[in-house]
Amino acid sequence: MSAANYLLSDPSIVLYWKVKDPEKGLAIGSKAFGMPKTGPSDFVYTGTVPKDDLVRALHTDKYTSPSEHPNVSSERAHYEIVTAYGPVGVPPGMEVPMDGSIISTGAICFLPTSRGSVTLKSLDPQADPIIDPNFLATEHDWAILRSAMRTSMRVMNTDAAKELVEGQFQFPGYNIDINSTDEALNKRIMPFSSTWYHPAGTAAMGSVVDSECRVKGVKALRVVDASVLPHPLAAHYQGKSSNSCGHIDCMADTTTTSCYLCHRRARCRHDCGISLIVTQIFS
Ligand SMILES: Cc1cc2nc3c(=O)[nH]c(=O)nc-3n(C[C@H](O)[C@H](O)[C@H](O)COP(=O)(O)OP(=O)(O)OC[C@H]3O[C@@H](n4cnc5c(N)ncnc54)[C@H](O)[C@@H]3O)c2cc1C
Numbered sequence: 001m002s003a004a005n006y007l008l009s010d011p012s013i014v015l016y017w018k019v020k021d022p023e024k025g026l027a028i029g030s031k032a033f034g035m036p037k038t039g040p041s042d043f044v045y046t047g048t049v050p051k052d053d054l055v056r057a058l059h060t061d062k063y064t065s066p067s068e069h070p071n072v073s074s075e076r077a078h079y080e081i082v083t084a085y086g087p088v089g090v091p092p093g094m095e096v097p098m099d100g101s102i103i104s105t106g107a108i109c110f111l112p113t114s115r116g117s118v119t120l121k122s123l124d125p126q127a128d129p130i131i132d133p134n135f136l137a138t139e140h141d142w143a144i145l146r147s148a149m150r151t152s153m154r155v156m157n158t159d160a161a162k163e164l165v166e167g168q169f170q171f172p173g174y175n176i177d178i179n180s181t182d183e184a185l186n187k188r189i190m191p192f193s194s195t196w197y198h199p200a201g202t203a204a205m206g207s208v209v210d211s212e213c214r215v216k217g218v219k220a221l222r223v224v225d226a227s228v229l230p231h232p233l234a235a236h237y238q239g240k241s242s243n244s245c246g247h248i249d250c251m252a253d254t255t256t257t258s259c260y261l262c263h264r265r266a267r268c269r270h271d272c273g274i275s276l277i278v279t280q281i282f283s
Contacts, residue, residue, distance in 0.1 A: 012089070018169050080234075088104050200228075
């Protein structure tokens with residue numbers, strides 16, 4: 001695959017939960033529900049998959065030195081779980097009531113190793129390209145989603161959660177619980193996985209553009225958007241792309257601190273006067 005059509009993107013999976021008392025206003029659809037300032041989601045958790053599980057998955061994916069892979073050689077944030085006050089990302093054809101009785105936990109695989117492609121369909125510049133995200137092409141990515149699902153189920157199985165949550169809202173034929181096997185979780189992921197829309201990598205820095213975002217071999221042309229990210233980030237990409245002041249290390253800097261909940265503005269450390277709107281940054 002050439003560098004120009006190397007596409008990375010984030011697979012995700014959502015689990016749904018029945019609240020004990022819809023009248024309490026915990027979820028959208030209940031008359032008592034009041035939208036929090038943060039919007040319809042809250043309680044964001046960033047998790048790390050047990051190293052052995054990922055090393056095993058990387059071995060299956062035929063990496064020669066799995067334990068040296070950057071996703072396991074140091075502690076990384078492999079996934080994020082967002083709790084939403086309602087049924088989000090309901091798969092096509094499935095019905096999950098929006099009547100105040102359901103909340104959800106959406107899990108995003110942050111550091112996928114699967115790579116897709118963007119290629120031309122024809123020489124007609126007006127023709128849409130062929131976009132193939134090639135989600136879940138590696139065992140590594142499946143292992144991350146399974147781990148995130150298990151974390152969601154473990155949390156919802158705690159005494160504190162059980163005070164509010166009656167149990168999981170299951171899809172018939174795809175029941176899972178905390179003791180489910182990898183195969184059962186895979187079966188639940190397979191038809192119902194989706195994405196939280198963080199495509200990147202198609203004009204990757206180092207191959208398509210240089211470290212100043214200049215397109216290699218072309219004069220006076222820069223790319224300044226998420227496509228220059230050469231590797232997946234443990235983050236939502238709006239903060240990495242729309243906040244760019246033109247200093248590429250602003251986009252690439254995963255240590256910028258900001259508050260996800262209040263979306264407060266940070267300032268570019270180049271002090272060039274441009275405000276950054278950083279929605280969410282995890283290292
Ligand atoms: C539904 C959804 C929800 C998301 N939620 C979040 C979130 O909560 N937090 C977060 O951090 N990220 C979120 N993201 C991801 C984030 O929006 C993207 O990662 C980010 O916008 C990518 O920035 P970009 O500059 O690369 O591309 P874009 O923001 O898509 O910008 C591309 C721009 O180019 C313009 N354009 C396209 N073609 C042409 C053309 N031929 N000529 C001129 N202009 C053109 C488009 O109109 C657009 O304005 C979400 C994405 C989606 C789809």
